[in-house]
Amino acid sequence: MQDTPGGWKRFVRKVEPYVPGEQPSDRNMIKLNTNENPYPPSPDVVRALRMMSSDENRLYPDPNSTVLVNAVAERYGVKPSQVFVGVGSDDVLANAFLTFFNSENPILFPDVTYSFYKVWAACYGIPYETVPLTEDWRIDPALYARKNGGIVFPNPNAPTGVAMDRSAVREILLKNRDVVVIVDEAYVDFGAESALPLLEEFDNLLVVQTFSKSRSMAGMRIGFAIGNEELIRCLSDVRFSINSYTMNRPSLAAGTAAIRDEDYFRKTLDKIMETRDSVKDLLEAMGFFCLESCANFLFVSHPDVPAKELFEALRERHIYVRYFSQPRIDNFLRITIGTTEQMQVLLDSLTRILRERAV
Numbered sequence: 001m002q003d004t005p006g007g008w009k010r011f012v013r014k015v016e017p018y019v020p021g022e023q024p025s026d027r028n029m030i031k032l033n034t035n036e037n038p039y040p041p042s043p044d045v046v047r048a049l050r051m052m053s054s055d056e057n058r059l060y061p062d063p064n065s066t067v068l069v070n071a072v073a074e075r076y077g078v079k080p081s082q083v084f085v086g087v088g089s090d091d092v093l094a095n096a097f098l099t100f101f102n103s104e105n106p107i108l109f110p111d112v113t114y115s116f117y118k119v120w121a122a123c124y125g126i127p128y129e130t131v132p133l134t135e136d137w138r139i140d141p142a143l144y145a146r147k148n149g150g151i152v153f154p155n156p157n158a159p160t161g162v163a164m165d166r167s168a169v170r171e172i173l174l175k176n177r178d179v180v181v182i183v184d185e186a187y188v189d190f191g192a193e194s195a196l197p198l199l200e201e202f203d204n205l206l207v208v209q210t211f212s213k214s215r216s217m218a219g220m221r222i223g224f225a226i227g228n229e230e231l232i233r234c235l236s237d238v239r240f241s242i243n244s245y246t247m248n249r250p251s252l253a254a255g256t257a258a259i260r261d262e263d264y265f266r267k268t269l270d271k272i273m274e275t276r277d278s279v280k281d282l283l284e285a286m287g288f289f290c291l292e293s294c295a296n297f298l299f300v301s302h303p304d305v306p307a308k309e310l311f312e313a314l315r316e317r318h319i320y321v322r323y324f325s326q327p328r329i330d331n332f333l334r335i336t337i338g339t340t341e342q343m344q345v346l347l348d349s350l351t352r353i354l355r356e357r358a359v
């Protein structure tokens with residue numbers, strides 16, 4: 001067979017992939033760059049995993065993830081038929097984009113937001129338009145009252161940490177009854193209002209959450225969506241057209257144990273929110289500008305020192321935070337909330353960096 005110019009390369013789906021935060025192998029590092037939880041998962045998770053025999057992994061897992069779906073349904077007071085689970089919320093969101101965003105009209109999401117939205121849209125050939133955040137970094141519902149093929153936004157937003165209250169989310173839904181509206185609640189447990197109560201009023205609302213942040217299980221890859229039964233059925237049909245056995249046996253067992261341990265969940269959340277609020281006060285005392293955060297990270301900028309310079313100086317000291325060289329936010333750092341000890345080291349280092357720079 002003759003090789004044509006370009007050959008197979010002409011038929012490749014070209015994508016510009018999402019770049020996740022780095023996972024350095026530096027043993028002494030303080031890792032505050034990908035919003036992981038600094039506390040371990042519930043002890044019940046460890047127990048559940050120990051109780052598994054490796055022989056179980058000979059068999060395919062339950063394609064319906066019944067135990068986990070039931071546990072999520074029970075925890076959130078919905079029917080199991082309203083719950084969809086996936087391999088992290090990235091998997092849930094990717095499936096939701098593919099399922100619900102199939103219109104010729106552009107989907108809408110904020111200009112400053114989770115950068116994966118753009119990547120999925122491009123990958124699946126979904127037209128999109130971004131909607132600017134206000135000057136004070138809020139999502140303005142009024143700007144979402146225009147023709148579109150669907151809407152997606154995180155609440156709290158990433159990487160700003162700024163939350164909308166439920167009435168603002170409702171305003172967006174009221175103006176968009178004929179498209180699916182996805183609310184990505186990856187950080188909602190850290191102090192924001194969930195859109196879940198709006199499910200009674202809106203059959204086009206899909207709420208997506210994850211075990212990666214508030215339940216300390218980023219490594220397990222568990223996410224879920226809750227919505228109207230019919231939405232969930234559509235989502236499952238698409239999922240079963242790609243991969244029937246998404247959730248592996250260990251994550252079904254571990255996820256079920258995690259969601260049942262409400263006490264542990266509350267305790268870790270309280271610690272993180274307390275640390276966040278005190279670190280914010282201390283950073284402000286050092287001259288930093290910090291956005292009001294309802295997430296497990298702070299989005300900060302310093303009036304005198306460029307964020308990129310701080311990012312690099314921290315990195316030299318084995319402290320990893322996140323820097324985005326993107327319009328509007330290239331003078332900000334996103335700092336994940338770690339343990340109180342880790343945050344003390346961060347604050348001390350920043351104090352030293354600022355002092356050294358001043359002399």
Ligand SMILES: *Cc1c(COP(=O)(O)O)cnc(C)c1O
Pocket residue numbers: 035087088089090091114154158184186209210211212218221222223
């Ligand atoms: C972390 C994050 C996700 C994805 O998390 P998973 O680990 O895939 O569950 C989704 N959306 C936002 C806004 C996030 O920050």
